[in-house]
Amino acid sequence: xxxxxxxxxxxxxxxxxxxxxxxxxxxxxxxxxxxxxxxxxxxxxxxxxxxxxxxxxxxxxxxxxxxxxxxxxxxxxxxxxxxxxxxxxxxxxxxxxxxxxxxxxxxxxxxxxx
Amino acid sequence: xxxxxxxxxxxxxxxxxxxxxxxxxxxxxxxxxxxxxxxxxxxxxxxxxxxxxxxxxxxxxxxxxxxxxxxxxxxxxxxxxxxxxxxxxxxxxxxxxxxxxxxxxxxxxxxxxx
Numbered sequence: 001x002x003x004x005x006x007x008x009x010x011x012x013x014x015x016x017x018x019x020x021x022x023x024x025x026x027x028x029x030x031x032x033x034x035x036x037x038x039x040x041x042x043x044x045x046x047x048x049x050x051x052x053x054x055x056x057x058x059x060x061x062x063x064x065x066x067x068x069x070x071x072x073x074x075x076x077x078x079x080x081x082x083x084x085x086x087x088x089x090x091x092x093x094x095x096x097x098x099x100x101x102x103x104x105x106x107x108x109x110x111x112x113x114x
Numbered sequence: 115x116x117x118x119x120x121x122x123x124x125x126x127x128x129x130x131x132x133x134x135x136x137x138x139x140x141x142x143x144x145x146x147x148x149x150x151x152x153x154x155x156x157x158x159x160x161x162x163x164x165x166x167x168x169x170x171x172x173x174x175x176x177x178x179x180x181x182x183x184x185x186x187x188x189x190x191x192x193x194x195x196x197x198x199x200x201x202x203x204x205x206x207x208x209x210x211x212x213x214x215x216x217x218x219x220x221x222x223x224x225x226x227x228x
Contacts, residue, residue: 045217107154108155
């Protein structure tokens, strides 16, 4: 039973490029959450999605960031025109339903902007 | 935004010693969680607490949900080298809206001398 799968594990982008981070939830999980972790910091909530719906995007930056969780396929966190400050570890978690039961994190994508 | 104050920031202890760390907030939480994060990995859940006053153990780990619902502590007894890592508290606000987002502390980095 595979856990939450994130890819790529490491991503290097030049300033101004786009970054696409993918998250495949655990089998049977239809709720996905994205977090960002800066060095020496805790995780910061970004967005909560259910299949085809954004439930809570209160932590998403207003510009350049978007997220989707289509009916088929993984959830995607997209960062347009990346800047050096976007360099961080991005973690995805999934759960079978609302609430924290079964809430499981993936291993993250480390984004480096050069 | 909401903050969790986690202390200490780091600890360096002898193998076999007991360890204690805690989190406090000015806000009320309805859930407290304690995670461990190893380098290059996502957080792994250690203990979940759902009721004020609740005291829960998981092997050598014990955690409590404070009566005021604004704090929690984690104790590790008889530490061993594999306890090394970063420990995070996380909580879900009582008025947490979507119920999908967790607020994390900044972490306690534990180093154990063998």
